[in-house]
Amino acid sequence: MAIPVVNPKAQNLALKDELARAVQDVLASGSFVLGPNGALLESEIAEICGSNYGIAVNSGTDALIIALAAAGIGPGDEVITTPFTFVATTEAIIIVGAKPVYADINPSDFNLDPAHVESKITSRTKAILPVHLYGQCADTKAFSQISEKHNLKVVYDGAQAIGAESHGKGIGAFGDATTLSFYPTKNLGGCGDGGMVLANCENICNRVRSLRFHGQGNITGDSTYTYEHVGFCSRLDEFQAAVLRVKLNYIRKWNETRQAIAKRYIESLAGLPLQLPVPKPENYHIYHQFSIRFKKRDELAAKLAKRGVGSKVFYPNPLHLEYAYLPLGYKRGDFPEAEKAAAEVLCLPMFPELSDEDIDTVIATVRESAQELV
Ligand SMILES: Cc1ncc(COP(=O)(O)O)c(C=O)c1O
Numbered sequence: 063m064a065i066p067v068v069n070p071k072a073q074n075l076a077l078k079d080e081l082a083r084a085v086q087d088v089l090a091s092g093s094f095v096l097g098p099n100g101a102l103l104e105s106e107i108a109e110i111c112g113s114n115y116g117i118a119v120n121s122g123t124d125a126l127i128i129a130l131a132a133a134g135i136g137p138g139d140e141v142i143t144t145p146f147t148f149v150a151t152t153e154a155i156i157i158v159g160a161k162p163v164y165a166d167i168n169p170s171d172f173n174l175d176p177a178h179v180e181s182k183i184t185s186r187t188k189a190i191l192p193v194h195l196y197g198q199c200a201d202t203k204a205f206s207q208i209s210e211k212h213n214l215k216v217v218y219d220g221a222q223a224i225g226a227e228s229h230g231k232g233i234g235a236f237g238d239a240t241t242l243s244f245y246p247t248k249n250l251g252g253c254g255d256g257g258m259v260l261a262n263c264e265n266i267c268n269r270v271r272s273l274r275f276h277g278q279g280n281i282t283g284d285s286t287y288t289y290e291h292v293g294f295c296s297r298l299d300e301f302q303a304a305v306l307r308v309k310l311n312y313i314r315k316w317n318e319t320r321q322a323i324a325k326r327y328i329e330s331l332a333g334l335p336l337q338l339p340v341p342k343p344e345n346y347h348i349y350h351q352f353s354i355r356f357k358k359r360d361e362l363a364a365k366l367a368k369r370g371v372g373s374k375v376f377y378p379n380p381l382h383l384e385y386a387y388l389p390l391g392y393k394r395g396d397f398p399e400a401e402k403a404a405a406e407v408l409c410l411p412m413f414p415e416l417s418d419e420d421i422d423t424v425i426a427t428v429r430e431s432a433q434e435l436v
Contacts, residue, residue, distance in 0.1 A: 064370030064371070065370060065424060067410070068411075070247055073309070074253065081305055081308055084308050087304065088301050088304045094299055095297050095300065097303070099307055100118050100297070103118060103258075104116035107224070107242070108260060110224075110310070111233055111242075112227075112234045112235040113235060113261060113262055114262045115264075116259070117258060117267060117271055118257070119258065119274050119297065120257065121257045122245060122248075122257040123150040124257055125221075125241035125243070125257035126151065126153075127294070129239040129241050129266075130158045130217055131158050132266050132273055133215045135155070135160050138159075138160075140163045140184060140187045142163045142182050142183070142187060142190050144165065144173070144174040144195075145381040145383075145392075146172060146399075147195060147219065148221070149384070149386075151191060151219050152381050152387060160189075161186075164382050164400075165179040165181070168399070169402070169403065170340055171195075171340065172196065172407070173192065173198065176204035179192075179205075179208060180212075189215040189216065190216050192218055193221075193222070194219070196350055196353050197222050197223050197320075197348040197350035197351065200218065202236045203344075215238045216237035217240070217241070219241055220233045222243075222248065223348060224242055224248070224250045225249065225314065225346075226345065227345065238261070238263070239266055240261075241259055241260070244257060244302065249348055249350050250306060251309070252302040252306050253305050255302075256303075258298075272290055272293060273293040273296075316414040317348045320413075323412060324349040327410065330429075334429060336354050337355035339352060350412075351409040351412055352411075352412040353376065353409045353410075355406040358435045359408050362408060362432060363408055370427075371410075371411065371424055373408050373409060373411075375404075377407075382400075410428065411424050
């Protein structure tokens with residue numbers, strides 16, 4: 063594909079000397095797990111994301127599982143979440159023993175609809191798990207109000223939103239915890255798996271720290287080989303932490319570039335019969351994905367591919383219709399907005415290394431292809 067949807071290789075090549083030095087330093091240090099790079103990465107990301115604490119783990123999926131467990135979610139609890147997200151959001155709820163209960167999304171930004179969430183609350187509801195999908199923050203104000211009114215925990219899935227803001231605050235400032243992913247295609251992507259839990263309360267932070275390290279605790283005063291919880295082995299290794307610390311120096315600039323690309327796409331694709339992302343004044347959208355909606359989505363994707371422009375569907379199936387989750391008892395028609403979005407969304411190339419020429423090509427090709435299909 064001449065212009066791919068994402069291109070982690072371009073970023074890694076541009077930083078290759080810095081990255082190689084960071085990796086060599088770790089090799090020479092002999093400290094590979096829970097070392098200085100991990101600790102520094104935790105405080106640096108917490109600062110950028112507006113939280114008091116950051117606790118690095120093995121992946122964004124582990125971050126969700128551990129954050130839910132640390133917030134006390136377990137068997138018998140219901141967690142209200144979106145069916146229009148990556149599978150890990152639902153998977154984590156089931157892994158901690160709780161039941162995912164879906165609510166529909168807002169068609170304008172693809173994020174969980176707070177009014178629909180409220181209609182799903184029962185006596186068993188313990189938490190809400192909104193996702194900041196595509197880098198656009200979910201409605202943090204509404205979810206704070208709902209959680210206060212109904213005494214619910216809120217864990218945000220911020221895997222796609224590192225550096226995004228809502229009402230002037232970083233995503234880590236909201237809820238009981240927020241989780242991040244450093245999967246290589248993320249806006250802060252490592253060279254392997256990685257993730258982080260952001261938290262503001264010391265209690266949750268301590269539980270996450272314990273859970274990521276086999277539930278190790280300090281009941282007796284000396285934490286080594288004493289265990290407070292049944293935990294996990296989920297620590298970010300020092301190679302990933304060092305790579306991520308190099309890239310963290312560029313994250314603000316990269317997010318600004320994503321915004322500038324999005325602005326050009328939005329201005330230049332206006333007037334076509336497709337739905338464009340709507341920047342919300344209360345949010346700093348980091349455009350992890352630039353997701354449009356088009357009725358003949360598959361035909362458009364095929365035309366773009368033929369003309370050398372990559373595109374990808376995130377996500378083609380809403381989770382309530384996925385085979386693995388049919389036992390939850392949902393059927394087609396239960397979440398019409400999520401189902402429509404899954405049939406119509408298409409993500410266009412979006413990464414900071416896109417050249418001006420690439421951007422012009424994407425715009426011209428989308429214009430030409432969409433016009434041929436109306
Ligand atoms: C919304 C969302 N949640 C969770 C995850 C899981 O992250 P990871 O792949 O690091 O486990 C991802 C990324 O793939 C994601 O996009």
